[in-house]
Amino acid sequence: MAGAKLFVRRRDGRVEVRMNEFGRSVVKSAFENVLAAERDPAHEWHIALSGPIDPSLDHDNPVSMLARQNELSTNAELAGLTISEEFLNDGEAWAWLTTLQVALRSTAQSNGLLSDEQLAASTDEILTYVRTLQQFLFDLAACF
Amino acid sequence: MASTQPLRRTTTEGEVDVKDAVETQKPWSVVVWDDPVTPMAVVVVIFRKIFGYSNNKCTQLMLAVHHEGRALVWSGHRERAESYCVKLQVAGLQCTIEQDN
Numbered sequence: 001m002a003g004a005k006l007f008v009r010r011r012d013g014r015v016e017v018r019m020n021e022f023g024r025s026v027v028k029s030a031f032e033n034v035l036a037a038e039r040d041p042a043h044e045w046h047i048a049l050s051g052p053i054d055p056s057l058d059h060d061n062p063v064s065m066l067a068r069q070n071e072l073s074t075n076a077e078l079a080g081l082t083i084s085e086e087f088l089n090d091g092e093a094w095a096w097l098t099t100l101q102v103a104l105r106s107t108a109q110s111n112g113l114l115s116d117e118q119l120a121a122s123t124d125e126i127l128t129y130v131r132t133l134q135q136f137l138f139d140l141a142a143c144f
Numbered sequence: 145m146a147s148t149q150p151l152r153r154t155t156t157e158g159e160v161d162v163k164d165a166v167e168t169q170k171p172w173s174v175v176v177w178d179d180p181v182t183p184m185a186v187v188v189v190i191f192r193k194i195f196g197y198s199n200n201k202c203t204q205l206m207l208a209v210h211h212e213g214r215a216l217v218w219s220g221h222r223e224r225a226e227s228y229c230v231k232l233q234v235a236g237l238q239c240t241i242e243q244d245n
Binding site: 054075 | 179182189226229230233234235241
């Protein structure tokens with residue numbers, strides 16, 4: 001996957017997705033997992049998506065939690081709906097970036113990867129998945 | 145018997161409690177925490193998009209998160225701090241708010 005850029009900002013402002021079917025299937029799976037985790041409290045990623053805004057309080061601010069839930073779901077839904085698109089507008093590209101980033105951090109948190117040492121000691125499968133998402137994010141971030 | 149007290153007070157000294165210091169509400173800070181997987185470029189993009197900071201300032205904040213484990217990225221009213229915190233969490237960064245001491 002190294003070499004050619006996976007996301008390119010075109011002159012007309014759109015972001016071109018230069019990803020093969022396998023790449024899109026990885027991204028699609030990540031988007032679906034974020035959406036599922038947001039809706040299902042039993043999902044292994046759910047806890048990573050529901051961290052408190054103010055840890056000093058026993059109960060988080062319900063208005064803030066609702067806002068977060070809505071925005072997360074909206075981004076993941078928009079990202080999922082545009083998974084087959086060749087070109088993304090700015091809002092769609094942002095939804096892809098944020099949803100991929102949520103998927104990356106949720107993967108790390110649910111696998112206990114909270115330090116560089118823990119990341120280095122993780123299995124090849126997890127490490128490959130993390131590095132793949134990081135590469136997607138790195139290329140996409142360069143478009144903003 | 146005639147009073148020796150003046151009919152009109154000539155001073156209000158000692159009767160009015162003047163408060164020298166005005167106590168204001170302590171500001172709330174938005175704190176972003178480091179994690180081992182988020183690419184640095186992504187953090188910079190998210191800061192720029194959400195706060196509208198310059199690229200230079202976003203890079204400095206990202207490096208502060210990376211080297212110190214956490215960084216205060218915004219300070220002010222609680223409601224706005226919560227709003228920024230929600231946006232950062234939605235963007236996938238680990239973030240909390242805390243009141244300044």
